[in-house]
Amino acid sequence: MYYTLKRGLRPGPVLVLIHGAGGSRLLWPPQLRRLPGATVYTLDLPGHGRSGGRACDTIGCYAEAVAAFLDKVVVERAVLMGHSMGGAVALTLALDFADRVAGLVLVASGARLRVAPAILDSIRTDFARTVELISRAIWSPGANPTLVERGRQALVEAGPSVLLSDLTACDHFDVMERLREIASPTLVIGGSADLLTPLKYTRFLAEHISGAHSVIIEGAGHMVMLERPAEVTRAVLRFLNEKPLPTAGAG
């Protein structure tokens, strides 16, 4: 897997950023990729960005790839921050590889991520139109047009096969009944104007994961971390600094 690494100056939490469907490491803002004080790994999942391999069509397959990545870089435990599908990957690691997870930051995600069948069909039949539809849905009306164009371009570069695999993985993902098993400290972040993973999904996570904190960013859409990087970064720093996460760190 391709990744970028920003080393923290002091021993402290290791943060791993996991992008969403059809995305890459570049869909995290620089403020998070270079989070002050933390060691940050920003991943391209298999088949995405500069990574080799094939995209997965199950979330479990991505979770295994991230666990193997942690082995490779000799990180025993990390705080996993996932956006949308990346949040599903992080949740799966917290459930099935709990000893590798020091904390969770779930951004615009959910415990179940069904995808409208019309979207899955239209990826096959009219990819260009699907990209336009998704591009319109993932931003709030006030989003910066440069960011909107960058997001559109990222989907085009991912291509239909990767997007179909990712959204198939999302469509089959459902851990609504298992959230009580999660013991990791958790922060849930959502945008109040998110159309793809509505506030109901964020609230469900916050209400069912023991001790979880939630931060709602008013007016932000599904790409909340790019629309409002300062607020998201502040929330993540507060989470990392407030709660001692003694088990985070390199092994």
Ligand code: COA
């Ligand atoms: N957290 C909390 N509640 C959730 C949830 C989550 N992650 N996922 C689903 N639910 C709720 C729904 O709100 C619904 O509640 P209701 O019965 O009170 O209305 C119930 O669980 C069942 O929902 P769902 O599993 O989504 O099935 P559905 O047949 O109602 O709808 C879709 C299926 C695909 C149409 C719908 O999920 C949807 O519109 N999804 C978002 C759009 C999309 O495709 N996004 C991805 C595009 S990239």
